[in-house]
Structure formats: C-alpha cells, structure tokens
Amino acid sequence: MRSAKDFFRPLAVGAPAPVREVPFRPSRMIHFFDPGNEKMAAKVPSLAPQVDVLLGNLEDAVPADRKEAARHGLVKTARATDFGATQLWTRINSLDSPWVLDDLLTLVPEIGDKLDVVMVPKVEGAQDIHYVDRLLAQLEAKAGLTRPILVHAILETASGVANVEEIAGASPRMQGISLGPADLAASRRMKTTRVGGGHPGYVVRADPDGDAPRATFQQDLWHYTIARMVDACAAHGILPYYGPFGDIQDVTACEDQFRNAFLLGCVGAWTLHPVQIAVAKRVFSPSPQDVAWARRVIAAMGDGTGAVMIDGKMQDDATYKQCLVVADLADALAARDPELAEAYAAAAAQEEAR
Ligand code: GLV
Ligand code: MG
Numbered sequence: 001m002r003s004a005k006d007f008f009r010p011l012a013v014g015a016p017a018p019v020r021e022v023p024f025r026p027s028r029m030i031h032f033f034d035p036g037n038e039k040m041a042a043k044v045p046s047l048a049p050q051v052d053v054l055l056g057n058l059e060d061a062v063p064a065d066r067k068e069a070a071r072h073g074l075v076k077t078a079r080a081t082d083f084g085a086t087q088l089w090t091r092i093n094s095l096d097s098p099w100v101l102d103d104l105l106t107l108v109p110e111i112g113d114k115l116d117v118v119m120v121p122k123v124e125g126a127q128d129i130h131y132v133d134r135l136l137a138q139l140e141a142k143a144g145l146t147r148p149i150l151v152h153a154i155l156e157t158a159s160g161v162a163n164v165e166e167i168a169g170a171s172p173r174m175q176g177i178s179l180g181p182a183d184l185a186a187s188r189r190m191k192t193t194r195v196g197g198g199h200p201g202y203v204v205r206a207d208p209d210g211d212a213p214r215a216t217f218q219q220d221l222w223h224y225t226i227a228r229m230v231d232a233c234a235a236h237g238i239l240p241y242y243g244p245f246g247d248i249q250d251v252t253a254c255e256d257q258f259r260n261a262f263l264l265g266c267v268g269a270w271t272l273h274p275v276q277i278a279v280a281k282r283v284f285s286p287s288p289q290d291v292a293w294a295r296r297v298i299a300a301m302g303d304g305t306g307a308v309m310i311d312g313k314m315q316d317d318a319t320y321k322q323c324l325v326v327a328d329l330a331d332a333l334a335a336r337d338p339e340l341a342e343a344y345a346a347a348a349a350q351e352e353a354r
Contacts, residue, residue, distance in 0.1 A: 008172060011137035016148045018172035022238050025087060026052045026333050028284035029271040030178070030241065032091075033057065035073035036066045044077050048086045051277055052268065052336070055089040058103055059121050060183075067099045071106055078111040085336055089152070091119040095128055104132075108139035108149070115149050117175050122183060123153040125163040129170035136173070148173060154243065155229050156180025157187045164229055168236040176239035177229055178270065179261075181222060182246065192221065195246025197257050220260060230265035242269040251279055258283040267329075285340055288347030291330040294323035296351055 008018050031047065033040045035056040048054055056074035058067065078088060090107060093099040107115060120132055129151060136149055151173040155161060161184070168174060181196040192199050203216040226242065233240040242261035245254040254276060258269045262283050269284070271277050286294075297315050300308045301323075307316040315323075334341035 011134045012141040014141035015137035016146050018148055022175050026336050028052050028268045029277055029280035030055050031271045035077050036070035041073050041077045045081050048083050053087045053089055055091055057091045059091045059093050071103055075110045078114045087116040088114050089117040089119055094122040104135055109143045112143050112145045117150045117152050119152040121154045122157050123167055124157050124159040126166040126170035133171040133173055150175035153177045154180040156183035161225055164232040168232040168238055174238050176241055177233055178241040178243040179226055179229055180243045195244050197245055197253050226261055226264050240266045242266050244270045244272055248273045251275055255279045285333050286326045286330055288343045290326055291344050292347040292351035294326040295348055297323040
C-alpha cells in the first residue's frame, strides 16, 4: 500500500504534480467522433462550441485496420483545432490490446498539452489505473508537460463493478467513471442485445385480481450499477456519467435513460450522434425553475443551519446542500452558455416577483 503522504507526489521525476481536486468543468455531453473518418474530423471545429467535451474514439467502433488512421487523425485534428472552452478527451484502446501502448506513446508527446482526459475502457480493478497512472507520469515527464492528464474509467466489466470503489480511489488522476452498458451486458451474460436503455422483457407483474388483466411495469436494468457507480464516485470526489444509448432514433427513451442517470447523480452522458446533443443538454442542465427554486431556498436558509418553511415545504441542511449543488452547476453552465444564463436570470426574476 502506498503511504498517504506519497499519494500526491508525481509518479515520475519531472512529471506535473497530481491534482488535489477534480476540476468541475461542465461535461453534460461527451461527444464521440472517429478521428480517422475525414468527413467527421472536418466537422470538429464547428462541433466544438456546441458540446462540453469532444472525444476522439480509438477503441471499439474503429476497425482493426483503421486503428493507426484514427490515432494519427486525432493528432492532426487536435493540433489544427482551437477547442476554446471545450475539453478534448480520447478513448484509448483497452489495456489488453496490441494498440494501446502506441496510443499513449503517440498521443502524450504529440498532443498531451491539449488532452484533458484519457478514457480507459474495460477497467477491471485498481491495477489497471495504476498501470496507466505510472505510464502517463513517465510520458508527461519526457514530454515536459506542466499539467497532468486526467483518467476516466469505463465501468463495463463484471470485475470492474465488483471493484468500483477501489477504481474510483486508485489515483488522484481519476476524473470520473462512465457506465458502459454494452460491454457490461456482454461481460455479465445479460441478454439485452442492445446498447443501453431498458428491455421490454424486464418487468414486474401486478398480483392477480380475479379475471382482470394483470399490468406489467418495465424495470430499469441499470439502476443498481448506476447507483453503485455514483456512490463510489461521490465517496472519492470524482464524477459519474451514463455512457452510450445505441438507439439513435429513439430520442424519447434516450432522454428517459439520461434523466434517470441525472436524477441519480450523474453529471453527463455520451452522445454518439448530433441528435443526442440536444437531449443531453436538456437533461443535464437543471431547469430554470429548479435553479430559481434552489436560489430561493439558499437565500431563505441564511447560513444553512436550522429549518424554514417555503410554500409549505420543509427545508433544512440537507435540502440546502442539494440546492447548492443545483445553483453551483447552474453558475458553471451559465458561464459557458449565454442562452442558459438568460433563461436562469429570467426565472430568478420571476421567482423574486412572486
Ligand atoms: C461502452 O463502451 C459500452 O460498452 O457500453
Ligand atoms: Mg465498451
């Protein structure tokens, strides 16, 4: 076990000091693009201002004979693009693949100064994070980087779920964790044959009542895993995300899945197609009414102790803290999104006039 005193020391001489807190930058949507696809890469400059995170995907969905093209495409796009306030992430190949070493050996020296986060797929335990942690430190030192690249794990193996707490706390580099429902389903022998979302066969049926038809209620396949992931992340001060929703046309079910994740504590989700960007934006930005309400509770609670009644609803320390989460998120989003800033200001003015 490493001594707690060593935890914030760089893992290589000359590597940047690890961060003590995960920077809370808006990341409502992590938008995936294939950097080896020239048509897609050409859209990156116009996509960047529309999303919080752009992610150059090198792993699944990129065929084996396109791995190098994707890696080099990402270097080219990163160098040529001014991302403004949008973060640039990449998803490297899995640690058991023949491509991942070249991914890191290429990306860190070439574009390490532009990369905010490296997403690591199929993480099984803390040992996987430790491997990437040390390697990144060595490469950062060699490249002379001054800011550490953060690490994001995908929760998509049964072992990963069993070890999620140790993964979340494995390194100060850990930025967050995403649920990967497709690989997780495969790893667990689930029978969903789809990427995320519900399944019509996963139901609870009402008790018999004479001859009346018995209603069924579809249940959420992902509730347990998301809740567990959220707890692990919150306990370690890192951020939880819902991953992909594969049925691009079903924006309604996509929105439901995203909203369940949002309400359970996730801060964002992956978007695989431009139509999902608006969905993620809608879901992961608190509504103007909720923000106005949160500000009203915060103002009424003063120093946050004691209890007050507002419109017949009891508010205390716990609701005050929930309201702070909403108000802080709204401030961070408003600083980035003038449309939202306006909507929040208008709702606050309406609330004050009541
Ligand atoms: C994402 O990578 C998933 O497997 O769902
Ligand atoms: Mg996967």
